[in-house]
Amino acid sequence: MAKARLQTEVEEKQVGGRKAQGERTRQAILEAAVHIASAEGLEGLTIGRLALELSMSKSGLFAHFGSKEELQVAIVETARSIFIREVIKPAFEANEGLLRLWTLCDIWLGYVQSGIFRGGCFFAAAAAEFDSRPGIVRDRIAEIMREWLSTLQRAVTEAQKAGQLKVDLDPTQLAFEFNSLELGANWEYQLYGDDQSFSRARAAINQRLTSYATAAGRRLLKATET
Amino acid sequence: MAKARLQTEVEEKQVGGRKAQGERTRQAILEAAVHIASAEGLEGLTIGRLALELSMSKSGLFAHFGSKEELQVAIVETARSIFIREVIKPAFEANEGLLRLWTLCDIWLGYVQSGIFRGGCFFAAAAAEFDSRPGIVRDRIAEIMREWLSTLQRAVTEAQKAGQLKVDLDPTQLAFEFNSLELGANWEYQLYGDDQSFSRARAAINQRLTSYATAAGRRLLKATET
DNA sequence: ATGTAAAACGAACGTTCGTGCTATATAGAG
DNA sequence: CTCTATATAGCACGAACGTTCGTTTTACAT
Numbered sequence: 087m088a089k090a091r092l093q094t095e096v097e098e099k100q101v102g103g104r105k106a107q108g109e110r111t112r113q114a115i116l117e118a119a120v121h122i123a124s125a126e127g128l129e130g131l132t133i134g135r136l137a138l139e140l141s142m143s144k145s146g147l148f149a150h151f152g153s154k155e156e157l158q159v160a161i162v163e164t165a166r167s168i169f170i171r172e173v174i175k176p177a178f179e180a181n182e183g184l185l186r187l188w189t190l191c192d193i194w195l196g197y198v199q200s201g202i203f204r205g206g207c208f209f210a211a212a213a214a215e216f217d218s219r220p221g222i223v224r225d226r227i228a229e230i231m232r233e234w235l236s237t238l239q240r241a242v243t244e245a246q247k248a249g250q251l252k253v254d255l256d257p258t259q260l261a262f263e264f265n266s267l268e269l270g271a272n273w274e275y276q277l278y279g280d281d282q283s284f285s286r287a288r289a290a291i292n293q294r295l296t297s298y299a300t301a302a303g304r305r306l307l308k309a310t311e312t
Numbered sequence: 313m314a315k316a317r318l319q320t321e322v323e324e325k326q327v328g329g330r331k332a333q334g335e336r337t338r339q340a341i342l343e344a345a346v347h348i349a350s351a352e353g354l355e356g357l358t359i360g361r362l363a364l365e366l367s368m369s370k371s372g373l374f375a376h377f378g379s380k381e382e383l384q385v386a387i388v389e390t391a392r393s394i395f396i397r398e399v400i401k402p403a404f405e406a407n408e409g410l411l412r413l414w415t416l417c418d419i420w421l422g423y424v425q426s427g428i429f430r431g432g433c434f435f436a437a438a439a440a441e442f443d444s445r446p447g448i449v450r451d452r453i454a455e456i457m458r459e460w461l462s463t464l465q466r467a468v469t470e471a472q473k474a475g476q477l478k479v480d481l482d483p484t485q486l487a488f489e490f491n492s493l494e495l496g497a498n499w500e501y502q503l504y505g506d507d508q509s510f511s512r513a514r515a516a517i518n519q520r521l522t523s524y525a526t527a528a529g530r531r532l533l534k535a536t537e538t
Numbered sequence: 539a540t541g542t543a544a545a546a547c548g549a550a551c552g553t554t555c556g557t558g559c560t561a562t563a564t565a566g567a568g
Numbered sequence: 569c570t571c572t573a574t575a576t577a578g579c580a581c582g583a584a585c586g587t588t589c590g591t592t593t594t595a596c597a598t
Contacts, residue, residue, distance in 0.1 A: 106595095106596095107544075107545070107594085107595070107596090108544065108545060111545080111546090125444040126444065126445075127355075127441065129353075129356065130355065132584080132585070132586090133585080133586065133587090134584070134585075134586090142546070142547085143546065143547045143548070144547095144548095144586090144587090145546075145547065145548075145549090145587085145588080145589090146545070146546035146547055146548095147546090148586080148587070148588095149545075149546075150545090153586080153587080154585095154586060154587090204444070205443070205444045206443070210440070210499075211440055213499065213502075213503055214436070214437055214440035214441070214499070214502075215353065215440070215441065217431070217432070217499075217502035217503050218351040218352065218430070218431045218502070219352075227503075228503050228504065231503065258512075259512055259515065259516070262496065262500065262509070262512045262513075262516075263493065263496075263512075263516050265496060265500075266492045266493045266495065266496020266497070266499075266513070266516075267489065267492045267493075267496075269492065269495060269496055269499060270488060270489075270491060270492020270493075270495055270496065271492070273436075273439065273440070273443075273492075273495060274488065274491075276439075276440075276443035276444070277439055277443050277453075277454050277457060278454065283488070286484075286485055286488045286489075287488075287492070289485065290485070290488075290489050290492075297523075332565095332566095333564085333565075333574080333575065337575080337576090358554080358555070358556090359555080359556065359557090360554070360555075360556090368576075368577085369576065369577045369578070370556090370557095370577095371557085371558085371559095371576075371577065371578075371579085372575075372576040372577055372578095373576090374556080374557070374558095375575075375576075375577095376575090379556080379557080380555095380556060380557090
């Protein structure tokens, strides 16, 4: 809704113009909220609790969002930004194809293990919480997870095009399997705190990549082992 | 608190004696609760809402459990019974070893698809909800999921002993992978409602079993294809 | 320095939550 | 049929929930 104005005010906004303070606070709220929510759930996160954590009033905080649902959507959006920054961007520095596919999985597992979100993968938790709760929050979560699956799938296709993965191989199927192994590792780690979960997932993914790789692909995988 | 008395009254209790009505009601409450909880979560399920569903008073219902936490534990226990009845027992009619391993996975996927629990696998949902919420509920959920992993793992070991699966194969690893694929299918189905999720999981498990099977094991798998 | 719009506050709203207490209804033993 | 243990209901509680409102504080453009 502020889009038209954005174009005229964009210069002053960028450097901390008149509307800057509100935006800064909003960002601080979301930063705190996303971590609490990843552990306690988007519904379990309470506005009062969040306000307490930030030493501000419930009403002052609430004013930044019209409703709790809007707050939840904003949290999801923030989590997406973090996910892109921490996983997607770094992985896209790897070369297109097999290498990027592996890097995507590898970094994903690292990002869960590192505890960037207190409750493991934010979206795994959010999806489980909202999968039977229709509404814009659920829709947005489903959309974002689709993006992730598509990214995996595209990496498979590109690896095939580059002659690194066999062509008689359904990209959707492989994306499903890798995503499952990642979610499984996340799930096991959250429940038992066992770091081996990640190495198990890595082993499974690696084994699968190797078995589906062409000769050229295998050479590539071997070259990047450290 | 009624433990001492139980020992003297146990005979009459068994056949539906004086304390029967309470037990019957309790069971009816849990039966309803487990389905609501699988969709809305153990915390999202409210005592008032549950009482309304069963056309009884909040307090009357509440009297059957000392606290909400006890109710939650009882719900988890009920879900476990259902899981045993619907998955474990049927699968244990298959012969020990490779066949049972496959049957366990196959029936598990079928049980999620059939919608026995409204929100998919009860324990997947409960584990995600409680994994960062210490307490007896979380502990019990973790324990039950351990049972399931152990069951899968034992089936692998038995298949190895029977010479149906290669011996250079970590049972824990395979159990992890199968569990992940099942959770992945459940997750995808809940989020997108796509039945293909299950066939994808089945394909992945089948492929893996075939590739790890000995000659004898492969013969066995082929014989049971329909 | 002043005016003004944005941002934060404090108090209160109506609900709903889990949880007690006390009384009534009911069912099975004698 | 009566008695008594059990099961259910009614009512109220304090706390916490999301949300609204009118006021006060803050920060920036002029």
